[in-house]
Amino acid sequence: MDTYLLDTNLVSVLYDAGRPNHLAVRGAIAAFDPDAPQLVSAITIGELRFGLALSRAAGRPLAHIEACIELTEEHPLAEVGRHTAEAFGYVKSNIALQRVDIQRRLPRWVEAWSDRVTGQLLQIDENDLWIAAQAVERNLVVVTSDPDFVRVIAPAVPELRVQLV
Numbered sequence: 001m002d003t004y005l006l007d008t009n010l011v012s013v014l015y016d017a018g019r020p021n022h023l024a025v026r027g028a029i030a031a032f033d034p035d036a037p038q039l040v041s042a043i044t045i046g047e048l049r050f051g052l053a054l055s056r057a058a059g060r061p062l063a064h065i066e067a068c069i070e071l072t073e074e075h076p077l078a079e080v081g082r083h084t085a086e087a088f089g090y091v092k093s094n095i096a097l098q099r100v101d102i103q104r105r106l107p108r109w110v111e112a113w114s115d116r117v118t119g120q121l122l123q124i125d126e127n128d129l130w131i132a133a134q135a136v137e138r139n140l141v142v143v144t145s146d147p148d149f150v151r152v153i154a155p156a157v158p159e160l161r162v163q164l165v
Contacts, residue, residue, distance in 0.1 A: 002141045002161075003037045005078055007131050008044040009146040010165065015068045025145055028165035039140065040075040043130045048072065078134045088133035094156040095122075095129070123148040136160055 006014070006029075013019045014029060032038070052065045092110065096102055101116040110129060113122050128146070132153050135142045141161045142149070154162045 001033060001036050003039065003138070004032065004143050004163075005039050005041060005131065005135050005138075005140040006044070006075065007041070007142055007144040007146065007149065008047045008127065009149075010144050011040060011044055011048070011068060011072060013145050015071050016064050018064075021145060025165050028163075029143070038075055038143075039078040040072045041078045041131050041134055042080050043127050043134070045069070045072060045077070047127055078138065078140070080130065080134065083137050084130070084133050087137040088130055091129050091132045091136060091153070091157050091160075095124075095153065098156045099152065122152050124152045128153060132157060132160055135162075 010025060013022055013025045016022060019025075029038070048065060048069050052062060052069065055062055055065055095110070096106060096113070099115055099122060100106060100113050107113060109126060110122065111125050114120060115122055128149055131142060132149075134140065136157060136159060139159075139161075141163055143163045143165060144150070145165055147164060150162050150164045154160050
């Protein structure tokens with residue numbers, strides 16, 4: 001039986017009825033084996049807490065983010081440790097080797113990386129790589145509604161299993 005790792009993008013859509021793809025995501029999650037564990041990453045909790053702090057400071061509505069954080073507590077937590085860090089190095093280097101011109105000075109942050117063929121930004125962020133690393137480390141299936149996760153990260157990491165919903 002597979003174990004699923006719900007990424008931040010998916011969690012945000014799953015727990016926000018106002019999102020256009022909310023019903024499709026809920027339906028896809030409901031179709032999973034009910035006995036299959038669904039984990040939430042510690043990275044996702046951090047991203048949600050960051051969004052909450054910024055929204056609070058900007059005077060934006062907080063109910064959706066607070067509800068997301070509360071609902072994530074219903075899922076087991078995938079924590080980050082030494083083995084995750086090792087998998088992160090593997091994931092990030094594979095993407096660099098496959099997608100970026102490493103003969104040029106490589107920007108430190110993946111958000112600034114450009115595809116060596118098209119010259120366009122890869123459209124992924126560092127936190128996506130940490131979530132991918134958790135999945136590789138534990139042999140989890142990442143469940144996402146972010147097509148860039150599938151387009152950029154999955155092809156560079158053969159053992160990474162990703163389900164786009």
